[in-house]
Each structure stands twice: as structure tokens, then as C-alpha cells.
Amino acid sequence: xxIAICDDNRxxxxxxxxxxxxxxxxxxxxxxxxxxxxGVNLLYDVxxxxxxxxxxxxxxxxxxxxxxxxxxxxxxGYKGNIIFLTCTPDYAVDSYEVEAAGYLLKPHDxxxxxxxxxxLIDRTDxxxxxxxxxxxxxxxxxxxxVYAESSNNVCILHKNDGTSYTVYRKLSEIEKQLNxxxxxxxxxxxxxxxxxxxxxxxxxxxxxxxxxxxxxxxxKELRRIYLEYSAKNSKAASDIAGx
Amino acid sequence: MNIKEFYQKIGTDHNDVCRRLISEEPVVxxxxxxxxxNSFSMLDNSLKEHDYEQAVHASHTxxxxxxxxxxxxxxxxxxxxxxxxxxxxxxxxxxxxxxxKVGYSRIIEWIKLLD
Numbered sequence: 001x002x003i004a005i006c007d008d009n010r011x012x013x014x015x016x017x018x019x020x021x022x023x024x025x026x027x028x029x030x031x032x033x034x035x036x037x038x039g040v041n042l043l044y045d046v047x048x049x050x051x052x053x054x055x056x057x058x059x060x061x062x063x064x065x066x067x068x069x070x071x072x073x074x075x076x077g078y079k080g081n082i083i084f085l086t087c088t089p090d091y092a093v094d095s096y097e098v099e100a101a102g103y104l105l106k107p108h109d110x111x112x113x114x115x116x117x118x119x120l121i122d123r124t125d126x127x128x129x130x131x132x133x134x135x136x137x138x139x140x141x142x143x144x145x146v147y148a149e150s151s152n153n154v155c156i157l158h159k160n161d162g163t164s165y166t167v168y169r170k171l172s173e174i175e176k177q178l179n180x181x182x183x184x185x186x187x188x189x190x191x192x193x194x195x196x197x198x199x200x201x202x203x204x205x206x207x208x209x210x211x212x213x214x215x216x217x218x219x220k221e222l223r224r225i226y227l228e229y230s231a232k233n234s235k236a237a238s239d240i241a242g243x
Numbered sequence: 244m245n246i247k248e249f250y251q252k253i254g255t256d257h258n259d260v261c262r263r264l265i266s267e268e269p270v271v272x273x274x275x276x277x278x279x280x281n282s283f284s285m286l287d288n289s290l291k292e293h294d295y296e297q298a299v300h301a302s303h304t305x306x307x308x309x310x311x312x313x314x315x316x317x318x319x320x321x322x323x324x325x326x327x328x329x330x331x332x333x334x335x336x337x338x339x340x341x342x343x344k345v346g347y348s349r350i351i352e353w354i355k356l357l358d
Contacts, residue, residue: 011312
């Protein structure tokens with residue numbers, strides 16, 4: 001899990017960073033924390049492709065206002081969680097406009113952050129698939145793995161950014177390791193992340209443009225599993241939006 | 244001086260801040276960091292130079308730190324000063340600030356005495 005803390009005051013950054021280290025340790029979640037003294041640098045990094053699951057953002061910063069940073073992040077397509085840190089309730093309404101996940105009023109309090117994180121972590125994808133290619137260990141968040149295909153004695157893992165990795169393992173082993181209901185073994189040679197299915201016909205067309213085969217003799221059953229998954233996730237999404 | 248004695252001098256109980264910030268150890272760490280924080284000097288300079296935009300920012304930062312670190316002896320004065328500056332009320336600010344200055348100097352002196 002990647003987290004950014006953007007605050008122009010060192011003590012505030014230090015407090016939030018300490019809170020997060022303790023929380024992540026208690027929950028056994030691996031997290032990378034990046035601190036920013038300036039919102040502009042955070043914005044540049046996000047524009048350059050840095051992704052953060054959660055951004056803690058001070059509102060009243062010198063040079064550029066935290067709310068403006070949040071708006072710019074959203075305009076640039078940032079879809080992660082933004083949590084505002086401030087000692088004034090004045091911007092609480094504005095925070096809805098940028099779909100903030102939280103608005104924490106000072107004084108800093110570990111219990112407040114813990115309660116908020118408990119709620120967020122539940123709906124944030126923190127599981128990652130770890131594998132080794134030529135002595136290099138890779139870790140892909142489940143949400144970024146689009147599909148895996150077997151080809152001869154290897155498997156190719158396809159990520160949502162177009163990159164792929166060749167691993168010397170059986171598809172059944174990968175399926176077992178993933179052990180997650182979003183992944184469907186739809187064919188002897190394919191394991192697909194159902195979140196990326198755009199169209200279910202005689203084969204699955206993915207949002208990435210790829211096509212994944214479906215075992216034809218189980219076509220009806222596999223499509224039913226996909227439709228159930230799709231319905232369940234649409235409901236979960238609307239529940240979150242309604243909160 | 245231990246943390247309990249420090250907060251007794253400030254005029255408050257240490258238990259609340261230590262609960263909020265997890266324990267005594269990190270509170271001492273943040274108090275020591277406060278020795279190097281420049282929000283007070285920035286506020287001092289900006290008021291002297293009548294740079295009110297900077298003063299609003301510095302008083303806001305100082306206000307946040309006072310609330311978080313439970314500096315009861317100056318919190319209310321800093322909150323009032325920030326509120327006035329934000330509203331564009333500049334009269335009496337220097338007098339109000341001199342009161343804050345006395346309280347702030349004591350805090351710095353007591354932090355230096357922490358075990």
C-alpha cells in the first residue's frame with residue numbers, strides 16, 4: 001500500500017507518519033510512506049505516474065492551498081483516497097466536491113485516524129501477488145493483474161498498464177496462490193480478473209482490449225459466475241457511494 | 244523535568260495528549276521538534292513587517308501545533324490572533340502577540356528542561 005503525507009509542517013508530518021507506521025504494523029500491512037512538504041511536488045509526482053492508495057493532505061499550506069491540490073489531483077484522474085488534515089471545519093463541504101475519504105480535525109488523535117483507516121482499508125485493495133523473475137521479486141496488487149495465460153511451460157501475467165511478466169509456474173499454482181474470488185479460471189489456459197471484463201459473449205472481451213477464451217462446454221456456468229460477481233460489485237460500489 | 248511535570252506547568256493534564264499521540268515517548272519527541280519549528284518566528288517577523296498574508300499562515304500553523312501539543316497557556320490567544328488576522332483585524336495584534344510571546348518563551352524554556 002502506498003501512502004503520501006503532504007503537510008508543510010515537519011511536526012505534523014512526523015505525527016501522521018508515526019501513526020501510520022504503528023497502524024500498519026498492528027494490521028500487518030506493508031506500506032510505503034512518502035512525505036511531501038509541498039503540494040506542488042506531490043502533484044508533479046502523481047502526474048509522473050506515482051500512485052498512492054491514500055493521500056493525507058493538509059489544507060492550509062503555504063504557496064498552494066490543499067483543496068486546490070485535491071481538485072488538481074482529481075482533474076488529472078487521481079482516483080485514490082484523499083484525507084484532509086486541518087484545524088478548521090470551514091472546508092468540510094468543499095471536501096465533498098473532491099470526494100474526500102476523510103476530513104480530520106486537529107488535534108491529531110491516533111484513535112480518529114485508526115477508525116478512519118479501518119473503514120478505508122476494508123475497501124482498498126491491499127493484497128498483492130508476489131513472484132520472482134530472474135532473481136527479481138515483483139509484487140503486483142491484485143487489482144492491477146488483468147489476466148494470466150499459460151503457454152507451454154510458462155505463464156504470462158498481464159498487468160493493466162500493458163506490461164507482462166513471464167513466470168515459470170503452472171497456471172493452477174498461480175490460481176491457488178491468488179485465492180481470490182475476483183479471479184476466474186475460465187479456460188485451461190486462462191485465469192481472468194473479472195473486474196476487467198467488458199463483455200461476456202462466447203469469449204470475454206476485456207477493458208484493456210484483450211480477449212480471453214472461455215471453456216465452451218462450461219460457457220453457461222462461467223458466464224453465470226461472472227454475472228453474479230458483476231452484480232455483487234455493482235451493489236458494493238453503490239453502497240459505498242451512498243455512504 | 245518529566246512529561247507530567249511539564250504539562251502541570253503548562254496548566255493541563257498530560258494524560259490526554261499522551262493518549263491522543265499514543266504515549267509519552269512520541270510526545271517528548273514532538274516537543275523537542277517544536278524547538279526547531281519556525282512558525283512562531285515567522286509570525287513574529289510577519290507581524291513586525293505587516294506582512295499579514297504570511298502572518299495568517301504562520302498563526303494557523305502555530306494554532307494547529309498548540310492544539311495538538313496541548314499548549315493550554317497560549318492556545319486560546321493564538322486562536323484569537325489567527326481569527327483576527329483572518330478577518331483583517333490588525334489593531335491590537337502586537338499587544339496580543341506580546342502575551343503569546345511570554346507563554347511561548349516559557350514553553351521553550353520548559354521543553355529544554357525535559358528529561
